[in-house]
Amino acid sequence: MLSVHGERKILNHQKQAKLIKAGIFIDGKSFEPKENIHILIQNDKIQRISKAKKTVIPKNIEVSDLSDKTVMPGLIDAHMHFFGVPSLDVKEKFTETKESRILRALCEAGKMLKAGITSACCQGSSISPVLRKLIDVGYIKGPRIICAGEFICSTGGTWDYFDIPIDIVNKSGIFADGVDELRKKVRERIRQGANIIKIGLSKGHIYDSNHIWGDNPCMTVAAYSAEEVRAVVEEAHLNGLKVSAHCIGDISVQLALNNGIDLINHGYGINEETRNKILKTKKMIVSTISQIYFHIKAEKKYNYSLKRKEIYRIHWETMKRDFKKNIEKGIKYALGSDLVGYPTHPQDQFAKEFELAVKWGMKPMQAIISGTKNSAEAIGIDKITGTIEPNKAADIIAFKGNPLDDIKVLQNIDFVMKNGQVLYS
Structure with missing residues (x-):
């Protein structure tokens, strides 16, 4: 702890200092x-953290008096997307102009920051490297972004839409098949500005209605071979990048665990053997409960078909079952929403993921750590942010109420600081 005199000495001798007075501090x-x-x-x-003292604070110091609020690290969404098209038909990303998509995504990024999301990982979108640069140079307000650029997908794989002509999908640069193509694709993503690599390891059966998720999460099939997965991991690791994988079902999760994948997204539809292996290897799962939740919420208003509603119900129940079992087993989670935009899946509603995680068995503080510290670790920015401690970026939020009593208070943020700058108060 810093003494009163030590605190005053630093305040007097350093320029541009700010002081936050926190009522409840997490x-x-x-x-x-x-x-x-x-x-x-x-x-x-962040320079120092100390107990409040009765001390005179110099007039030239900017003070944020949040003594009636809870103060904690900014939220970190470890899995979302800036597709820049309406969520009702994300396939428009293949035909909409890049300029239009970027403009839409800029608005979405601003809303996210205002909601207290100070960092996020866009796990698949061709426009995300551009968006990250615009935010980093200060042209627009938005979260700190880690981005994968476009997905890496096998022909007929996870994000290959069979109802779109293959030449249109191919123009996106999404496809890579075989070891040599995959190594080259990783290099292309790095050149385009990616700082994480995203690959699809599971897909629905050939007759499934939902090709990406599969009609039944326990009956998905592998989208790549072990040799192909190892090639992606080796190339990414040579360049210091993590590899994140879409994994629903035992086959794909085992494929990830056996071949060096760093981050497992979704991670349900699995058996006890796979669960034990996740625990043994200390791999982290990114949750993504919100993706299914918001589909179920939207199904009546947007006239989802009976088959589509049935598929999401199956995924919801399977995800809930395995989330609870994984938590009981002690598997580590980062929180990610997999939200893709308005009108059905607004990215600024990431705080709902905390509420859902608590409903499914996490303790409130466990959920907070999962959506801050663990999320930062998962996407490789834990040396920069994710906790409030000396020498880390001052990414800080505040709000009325105590999230340990009611986790839903995270859905009403009053104060947002990113990189030491007060952006909303």
Whole structure:
């Protein structure tokens, strides 16, 4: 802890200092909150964290008095998408102009930041590297973005829409088959600005209505061979990038575990043997409950077919079953929403993932850590952000209420700081 005199000395000798007075303080790594804490910030970094003292704060210091609020790290969505098209038909991304998609995504990014999402991982979209650059240079407000660029998909694989002519899908650069093509595709993604690689390892059966997710999550098939997966992992790791995989069902999760995949997305439709292997290998799963939740919420208003509703119900029940079993087993989760945009899947509603995780068995603080510290670790930015501690970026949010009593208070953010700059208050 910093003494009163130590705190005053730093305040007097460093320029552009800011002080946050926190009523309830959650640092993102401890399982118990603290009360009446001061957070000292210099430029974009957290400098000191100390108990509040009766001290005179110099007039030239910017003070954010949040003593009536809970203060915690900014939310980190470990899996979402900036497709830049209406969520009702994401296949428009193959035909809509890049300029139109970027403009739509810029608005979505701003809404996310206002909702307290200070970092996010776009796990598949060709426009995400451009969006990241626009945010990084300060042209627009948005979360810190980790991005995969376009998906990497086998022909007939996870994100290959059979009802669209193959020449149209092929223009997106999504396809890669065989070891040599996959190595080259990873290099292309890096050149395009990706700082994580996303590959699809599971797909529906050839007769399934839902090709991406599969009609039954326990009966999906593999989209790549082990040799192909290893080639992607080796090439990405040579360049210091993580590989994230779409995995629904035992076959794809085992494929990921056996061949060096860093991050398992979805991770349900699995048996006990696979569950034990996830625990043994200490791999993290990204949750994505919100994707199915918002489909079920939208089905009446947007006239989903009976078959489509049935498929989402099967996924919902299977995901819930395996989430609960995984939590009981001690498997580590990062929280990700898999939200793709308005009108049905608004990316700024990531806080719903915390509520759903708690409903399905997480303790409130466990969910908070999963959606801050663990999410940062999952997407490779844990040395930068994810917790409130010295030398990390000052990505901080605040709100009324105590999330340990009611996790839903995360859905009403009053204060957002990113990189030490107060953006909303």
